[in-house]
Amino acid sequence: MTAETLISDEIIPLRTSDTGEEALGMMDDFYVRHLPIVNNKQLLGLISQDEILNCNAVEPVGSYSLSMVRPYANGKDHIYELLRLLAEYHLTLIPVVDEEDNYIGVVTLEALLMHFAQTASFSEPGS
Incomplete structure (x- = not known):
């Protein structure tokens, strides 16, 4: 099984123009502590809840030092x-x-754990 089979279509990446407040709201909505920042399909990096809380949340995330x-x-x-x-x-x-380093989505820890929990080796007695 590969990464692309577990990609979530629910979590939308941040743009550099999104504010820290918007990012925190999205993190709350999706129960995550990290979000990717993407510009024209280019992955710029990940931002964490802690990084936002250490910055001015009304500023765009593109102005933060990642x-x-x-x-x-x-x-x-x-x-x-x-x-x-x-x-x-x-x-x-x-x-x-x-393959061209274009952002295609995210895989959440929750999705990965759910996948493992549903495999036969974890769900059958004696496995």
Whole structure:
């Protein structure tokens, strides 16, 4: 199973013109602590709830100094790679890009856990 099979179509990426307040509202709506920032299909990075709370929330997120760490997955990456990235960077979602590095969506920690919970090895007694 690959990243592109678990992409959420519900979570819309932030634009650089979106404010921190708008980002926090989206995070609350989707129960995540991170959101991707995208400009013309180009993934600029992830912003966390903590980063927004340490900045002026009425300012656009494009004016924030983002961390240099930009974790992401490729659409063809195996779901174990997603799990590794989510754990390593303590993320609630991971952005996914295609072969040309265009943003194609996110995979949430919740979706990944639901996938594992529904597999036979986790749902059958004695597995």
